[in-house]
Amino acid sequence: MIDKEEFTVIHTLHKRGYSIRAIAKIVGLDRRTVSKRLKEQELQPYKKPRYKSKLDSYKEYIDSRVQQASPDKIPSTVIFEEIKRQGYDGRIRIIQTYMSSIIPKKPKEEVVRFETKPSYQAQVDWTIIRSGKRPIYAFVMVLGFSRMAFVYFTDNMRQDTWQDCHIKAFEYFGGVPQTLLYDNLKSVVIERDKYGKNQHGFNNDFLDFAKDNFIPKLCKVYRAKTKGKVERFNLFLKRNFYVPLKSALKGSDIAITTDLLNNKIFSWLEYANTRLHDTTKQRPIDMFKEEKPLLAPFYSSVKEQKHITQANSKSFNIPALELDITYHTTISDYEKILGNNYASA
Incomplete structure (x- = not known):
């Protein structure tokens, strides 16, 4: 991804007759990047590629369950078991990542535990x-x-x-x-x-x-x-x-x-x-x-x-x-x- 200043330099050098190879060397960018940006009249914002996830078809259900439970929080382990019964075959980590993006986390309180012997x-x-x-x-x-x-x-x-x-x-x-x-x-x-x-x-x-x-x-x-x-x-x-x-x-x-x-x-x-x-x-x-x-x-x-x-x-x-x-x-x-x-x- 390039910034506005680099975009301006690329177009300015090109108007002055510099080749794509020369521009790439001057600004330290790949020739394909220079070529692509020269075709643009305005700097286009970078769009992160979106990859299809196994969780996509279950996100609407997860959103509804989270909303149903509000203001309480429903654990990802519960959601995992529920959507598995609906056919989900992915990992729980994907669910945890998605739920953390829609539910703000509270800081954990430090707890000191004391262990005891059996039956005590x-x-x-x-x-x-x-x-x-x-x-x-x-x-x-x-x-x-x-x-x-x-x-x-x-x-x-x-x-x-x-x-x-x-x-x-x-x-x-x-x-x-x-x-x-x-x-x-x-x-x-x-x-x-x-x-x-x-x-x-x-x-x-x-x-x-x-x-x-x-x-x-x-x-x-x-x-x-x-x-x-x-x-x-x-x-x-x-x-x-x-x-x-x-x-x-x-x-x-x-x-x-x-x-x-x-x-x-x-x-x-x-x-x-x-x-x-x-x-x-x-x-x-x-x-x-x-x-x-x-x-x-x-x-x-x-x-x-x-x-x-x-x-x-x-x-x-x-x-x-x-x-x-x-x-x-x-x-x-x-x-x-x-x-x-x-x-x-």
Whole structure:
């Protein structure tokens, strides 16, 4: 491509009788370029050649899906799977490049992750799926070592619902981690440092539920992303499960309810737990084979054995086991004992 000054020089030299070969040597251009520009009365802007892409016939569909999902963002992996079913046989990289041209990227926040040994920790959270008069919440539990995840949708965050979701998660995993990490949820803690440093005032109902099974731990204050594994999965859940489903049902008569979401979530969890994890570079289901045998059985202080059937999943029975449990004065006593043997959260 030449600029306006070079274009003027070429034409001026030609009018003065210089040959194309001589002009090319003077201005340092190819003779074919000089010849082509001499045929033009005005400098024509350079047009980048446009090559046919395998994605061309699917761009209209991608544009519509992106618009449907707005203001949420639909991942390129979801689009890739959808257009593959329509006959697309290209690579996902082409889709990612095209979507990056129509969706502005936000700068990534730097996250420092803390790794834990198998069965030591799970991270637990409520995440809001839909607010308003008909709210939907997702209870999410992620095992710290394997990244195996469990999700269950509810329309409330009551203490009984909170505990019931824990039981469903323990049944799904087939056992209980030694510690569960939370932030400042009222379902867990009433007041931090109530009885001194790291001597928190836990919710009594929840502490009774936890005492025979696991040690509840709280994220450190002012420490961003301490609970990063579950928070990152919350984002993955919304982008890869909820947003595609919501956009697909947009304009239809099908209402999004907790029953609908729970009917679909367990088949999606099979995908989520068998994908290659971005951080570990392994499949959660494969790492879970090492973690599952180390999980403790769930023990209920209530003698009645519970049988819970998860929506669209198998029924799991909780064994009524009598465990030999040594009781300690405070939660911090447990943490000191386990802290000697396991990595810190």
